[in-house]
Amino acid sequence: MRARGFTLLELVIVLVLVGISALFGTRFIADMATSYTGAAERAQALAGARFALERIKRELSQAYSPSVYFSDDGRCVSFVPVLASGKYAGDVTDQATFIIPAALDHQQPEPTYMAIRADSGEEHWEDYPATRPAHLFALLDPAAIAGGDRVPMAELIGEGLHFDINSLDSRFTLLAARQTRYCLESGSLWRQQREAGEWSEKILMLTQVTSDSAFMEYDESLQLLKMELSVHSRDGTLVLPGQFMVVYEP
Template identity: 55%
Template structure:
């Protein structure tokens, strides 16, 4: 008995079935690959966004709360949050308004030589007050004279140059030592988040790129001075849709 082979029709049917299987198999693999890439991209975007937001949160946690303000960037509103970092805070005896104050140096600084800082006593808040810092000092903020030796107590006459005066006392006789620079985080029109520093009379410089691929638009929506609470919303486009991360950042430093 002779073996029966495949007919042409049967071969055509087999090839068609193989082709259909290959098409669906390739599409399935492609969909799986796209899904994997999209998930990985979203995870990477989420990790970067969380890092940037945590960096902002940590630095604002050591900011002088009256110095925090929301500003514009290249003419676009609500693109920046600016603030002045705090070195330390302490209490004073006597009164600053009549020049009899004696400043108790914070314990962590009593063995150090204090230099390159300003001293604030219940300063005013707002962009108009702080936008030109440290070139222009707000009321009740004065340049502390560089000390030549470590001290536990600073007399008013040893702390400031002649002619320095304060208009009001601090709550609970508290004072704050401020660094002589501003820090800000800004979003540009290309979706890049930058950290910048302003020192002396120079403009904003020392730029550090924090995050890319952010949806352009207002980043910082509001800052409530009474609650010391900053609202921000970070949006990033991904393959799987827009990633939106709203956040409330507390300026928790209490001098």
Template identity: 35%
Template sequence: MRSAGFTLIELVITMVVLAILALGITSYIGLGARMYSDAAEREQVLGQSRFVAERMVRELRNAVPNSVVFSSTSNCLQFRPILYSGIYTNAPFEQNGTSMTVISPDLRAVSPRTYAAASRPQLTVYPTSAANPGGTVQLNSISTLDSATARFTLNFDSFRFTRQSPEQRFYIADAIVQYCLVGASSGRFNITRNSVLMAEGLRESQVFRVTDAVLTRNSVVNIFLQFGYGGNADMFFNYEVHIPNVP
């Protein structure tokens, strides 16, 4: 009686079929892994771009009017954020004075307050451009006249404002914020905020463009982000930010 078994040809055919199946399974798994990696990288780029863009847009919309300026030399966008704002009722324009009477509900949460010399914010009236910020003086302290009607006194060193605001508006501004585009490895660029890294992997060096205010509209800032993605494809994000505040 002859025992059953595989012939050499059957073994070879079986091994070839198994090799083809293994190759197909490996390719399928590899494709799935690449798709997952690709999706994860895309999600990371989306998250990074969304974070830096929303941060810039939010801060720019809270910028002191006409304080936004772009320097092509340093490749930096800079502006002054608004801490508090309101309407003044009495201010020194004709001659020097040391105080201003204002109405501002925002100040209820901070008055009375005295600022240290090293951290005094700027008080400004009618800033018409970054190069001509209007009357600007360091604020020494805030005192309350009548909290119920939101009337306060802003105190500063002897000073005279040069121009009246048509809407009698004043702004208390924080320190300058700078978003800069800096070179990195492999021809890419990074975005920093006051030297702190905010985004990396940008391909395009022309990120910021500022259009100054005219009689019919306020300042406009265009932000163009082009992120290198996967080595073969880029992701583009284009934002147009209208500065709503007026002097």
């Protein structure tokens, strides 16, 4: 019996079926690749935003609450880092003895300021440390504060200084001689420090930010800062709200 081959119609049908299968297979692979790329970009954007929020949260937890202020447009938040805090014995207006916290032991001395119920608000802090609010004084000898010693007030900040009122819990705070700020600019979040009257070069913290302003509110009575970051990704805009406590404890 003679073997029978494929007819032209059968070959055409097979080629059409192969083409249809290839078309759907290619589309499936392309959709899978797009989905994977989108998920990877979303995860990357989310990780970057979370890192930035965690960095801000960590630094604000070590900030002096009265020093926190926003820019008028909500694009920047600025604050002064705390080195340590502690309590003093006696009346601060009458040469109190300060019990310096041991947290500063073995640290390299740096320019330091002592605050006791300092004023709050941008007008008092925007030029810090070139100008300072009331009840905030430069330490004469930062090296004297190491080791948890008791140091008379006159040895720390000099004679003839006056405080209007004691701290409610006899607490003082030692501040670094610098400001830190986070700002939104050109779709990115930047970090800077101000020392000796000059802001440092900007450090990039996050890109693809779609927020016009991120820093929404600071309630000083609750020491609670609210912010919201909006970040672009292929799948849409990611919105990450944040609430951070500005409460430093020694």
